[in-house]
Amino acid sequence: MTTTEIAPLTGLSEAQVGALRLDFPLLARSVNGSALAYLDTGATSQKPRVVLDAERDYYEQRNAAVHRGAHTLAAEATDRFEDARGTVARFVGADDDEIVWTSNATEGLNLVAYALSNATAGRGGAEAEQFRLHAGDEIVVTELEHHANLIPWQELAVRTGATLRYIPVDDDGAWQLDAAATVIGGRTRVVALSHVSNVIGVVNPVExxxxxxxxxxxxxxxxxxxxxxxxxxxxxxxxxxxAAFSGHKMLGPTGVGVLYGRRDLLNALPPFLTGGSMITTVTMESAEYLPAPQRFEAGTQRVSQVVALAAAVDYLTAIGMDRIAAREAYLGQLLVRRLGELPHVRVLGPQHSALRVGLASFDLAGVHAHDLGQFLDDRGIAVRVGHHCAQPLHRRLGIVASTRASTYLYTTVDEIDRLVEGVTAAADFFGAGT
Ligand SMILES: Cc1ncc(COP(=O)(O)O)c(C=O)c1O
Incomplete structure (x- = not known):
């Protein structure tokens, strides 16, 4: 494929996108006198009515603490909570007991890092020995990680005496796979990496x-x-x-995330947070813990968010992830091509990767990303500006900040047209490139 060709429109048609947008109340609002063009799903997604209804219905009809109480409401709440676990497990090809509810992806990644340092401190008995880190052991990340998948590993290294190493990226922000062969070696105990970069939008060759x-x-x-x-x-x-991900980026509410863990590993890991709901027996001196996933779900759980996340997953499944992925690959390529054709615009990352989601970050020469974001907001266009929690990657690419446009199943081609017009007008207004 050449730089100017883009994949044909597949997955969802403009008409289908137009119809499903009606499910999202917020997309109907205007901002600063213009129709909202929401191009910031990479930060958080908008919510369809079924998700809002699921959370409301839960509170109106079933609210109770799960896994406790001998009453009907508690049983109904527990059923919903555990059914949701099954829904999410099927969505990502896992088994039910391999799904741990967290607050967000950040907490899921920290959970693993803290559980590993608890094992290193001798917690978890013989089963947890396999996780013990020693001075000289290595934890490997990559140079394009979000801070949420970097700082927990920096901290783990400090707590355990392990060494943090990283796989560098090239000038396009792509992993230098040759280097991986030497960075990942006999001392490597953990490799933490992103499936898709939140700055570049390309699907990384994780396999x-x-x-x-x-x-x-x-x-x-x-x-x-x-x-x-x-x-x-x-x-x-x-x-x-x-694997960790956040509900709010996939049509679900804030406050719920998911950590997938291989069953045998989860059951051998010592817990991160401790307290009620995750134990079998407690004495004044010690406690025994439930198997996974409960051993990682201490305290009263976020039931309404979990139930609403399952509604989000059902919504995505009904539309079809393959159709969504195809639509977004198209929108992503469109973003890269249309923005890349503008004078003074540098789109970050490889220009012709077919494997991408609908996300692109760019620099407009001589114009600060915050000024550009403000200019676009005046036209009702919502984008992300700054380092997107990926300072090392920005530093490697030679910039301090960028502007990011990100799409989802509800994004129209017209919104991308408006973005391109907005960036063109901003380049003129601010005298880009001078
Ligand atoms: C690649 C990536 N990792 C981790 C996170 C952290 O997600 P959350 O803030 O929901 O925990 C984000 C969110 O922006 C992200 O894009």
């Missing part, structure tokens, strides 16, 4: 690194925040050991 990591006996932790909402992801087929 290669997963194979390499397992060949040296390392655990693989996948940041699936920008992949699970946009592509059909099967965690068993990918053969990752852990």
């Amino acid at each position: 290669q690194l997963i194979r390499r990591a397992h060949a040296v006996g390392a655990i693989v932790v996948l940041d699936a925040c920008q992949s699970v909402p946009h592509l059909a992801v099967d965690v068993h087929a990918l053969d990752v050991d852990f």
Whole structure:
């Protein structure tokens, strides 16, 4: 495929997108006198009415603490909560007891890192020995990680004496796979990597690194925040050991995230948070813990959010992840091509990858991303500006900030046209390139 060709419109037609937009109340509003063009799903997605209704229905009809109480409401709430676990498990190709509810992806990634340092501190008994890190052991990340998949590993290294190493990216922000062969080696114990970069939007060749990591006996932790909402992801087929993602980026509410963990690993790991609901027996001196997933779900759970996330997953499944992925690959290529054709615009990342989601970040020469974001907002166009929680990647690409446009199943081609017109007008207004 050349730089100017783009994939044909597949997946969802403009008419189908127009129809499903009616499910999203917020998309009907105007901002600063213009129809809203919401191009910030990479940060958080908008919610269809079925998700809002599911949360309301839960509170109006079933609200109770789960896994406790001998009353009907508690039983109904528990059924909904556990059914939701099954719904999410099927969505990502996992088994029900491999799904742990968290607050968001950030908490899921921290959960793994803290559980590993608890094992290193001697918690978890003989079963957890396999996770113990020693001085000189290595934790490997990549240079394009979101801070949520970098800082927990920096902290784990400090707590355990392990060394943090990284797989560098090239000038296009693509992993230098040759370097991976030397960075991932005999001392590597953990490899933490993103499925899709939240800055570049390209689907990373994770399979290669997963194979390499397992060949040296390392655990693989996948940041699936920008992949699970946009592509059909099967965690068993990918053969990752852990994967984290956030509900709010996939039509669900804030306050709920998911950590997938391989059953045997979850059951051998010591817990991260401790307290009620995750124990079998407690004495004044010690406690015994439930098997996974409950051993990682301490305290009163976020039931309404979990139930609403299942409604979001049902909505996505009914439309079809393959259709959504095809539509977004098209929108992503459209963004890259249309923005890349503008004078003074540098789109970050490879220009002709066919494997991408609908997300592109760019720099408008001589114009600060915040000024551009404000200019676009005046026209009702919502984009993300700044470093997108990926400072090392921006530094590597030679910029401090960029502007990011990101799409979802509700994004229209007209919204991308408006973005391109807005950037063109901003370039003129601010004298880009001078
Ligand atoms: C790639 C990636 N990883 C992790 C996160 C963290 O997600 P959350 O803030 O929902 O925990 C994000 C969110 O922007 C992301 O894009």
